[in-house]
Amino acid sequence: MTRPGRRRVVIGAAVVVATGLFAWWAKVRIDGLSLDTQSTSTWFRWEYVFVRERTPDELEEMFRQHLQLTVVPVVAGIAISTVLTAVGRRVRWLLAPIYGLGSFLYAIPSLALFGILSTYQSNETAATAALTSYTLLIITRNMVEGLDGVSPAALDAADGMGMSRTQRLLRVELPLAAPTILTGVRVATVTTVGLVGISVVIQLGGFAVLIFDGYERQFTTPLVLGTVLSIALAIALDLALRAVGWFATPWNRRTAGR
Numbered sequence: 001m002t003r004p005g006r007r008r009v010v011i012g013a014a015v016v017v018a019t020g021l022f023a024w025w026a027k028v029r030i031d032g033l034s035l036d037t038q039s040t041s042t043w044f045r046w047e048y049v050f051v052r053e054r055t056p057d058e059l060e061e062m063f064r065q066h067l068q069l070t071v072v073p074v075v076a077g078i079a080i081s082t083v084l085t086a087v088g089r090r091v092r093w094l095l096a097p098i099y100g101l102g103s104f105l106y107a108i109p110s111l112a113l114f115g116i117l118s119t120y121q122s123n124e125t126a127a128t129a130a131l132t133s134y135t136l137l138i139i140t141r142n143m144v145e146g147l148d149g150v151s152p153a154a155l156d157a158a159d160g161m162g163m164s165r166t167q168r169l170l171r172v173e174l175p176l177a178a179p180t181i182l183t184g185v186r187v188a189t190v191t192t193v194g195l196v197g198i199s200v201v202i203q204l205g206g207f208a209v210l211i212f213d214g215y216e217r218q219f220t221t222p223l224v225l226g227t228v229l230s231i232a233l234a235i236a237l238d239l240a241l242r243a244v245g246w247f248a249t250p251w252n253r254r255t256a257g258r
Contacts, residue, residue: 005201016201043220043224044220044221044225046055048225049221049225054150062207062209062229064203066193066196066205066207066233069124069204070112070131070192070193070237073128073134073135074188074191074192076128077132077188078135080136081135081139083145085144087146088140088144089147101236102137108133110198113133115201115202117130123204127196127202127204130199131192131195131199134188134195138187139181139184143177143181143184143187145180146177146181147177149174150173150176150195152172154172154176155168157172158171158172175249178245179249187244189237190234190237193237194230196208197211206230207225207229208226210224210225210226211226211230214226
């Protein structure tokens, strides 16, 4: 077995052992919890998570809301950015105005944008529109840079094979630009996970509701829980998109393995 292979096996084994130990420790802690004693910790009360009856339903609703307010704007941002990229690459002088518009939208303070849009639309529509606007600059730039970065030799080879413009785009340009494009989508996704929290000002916010509730009541348990869950969601979505890129670009795996 090669050295990188041995390293992956050791790391995998360490992760499995650590996960098992944590699961054992967590079970011992949970079995001894009680809302009557409130004695687990001064900064994080585990019974708030595992004994309090309303917590599972509340967390499920917050997760659903946070995920929706992340995925829908990113998907909408990808769709809009695709159109902007197509227009900008066809008429190159339009790229500067497109980037300028994206920069302008990205520079608007989120608190102000949520407040303004919510006066004309429902809270969910306002949040979705605002969060979508923050993804456009990131995704559009990466789409353009990824497509512009495709090797001229690859384009010449596609032309030599008699591919049409659409075939060349779908079979050559997009696959080769995929890593750069997915990087932009990953950055936009993680950024959106954080920005969702600002929508708490219009009675949304997902896991950030816990953060603001804990801060207002000076109760650290929901504050810590909301923070950890928000970070965990961002990491999970980032890893999911990394996996998409890994499966979608097998040629990069072969190159990396050499």
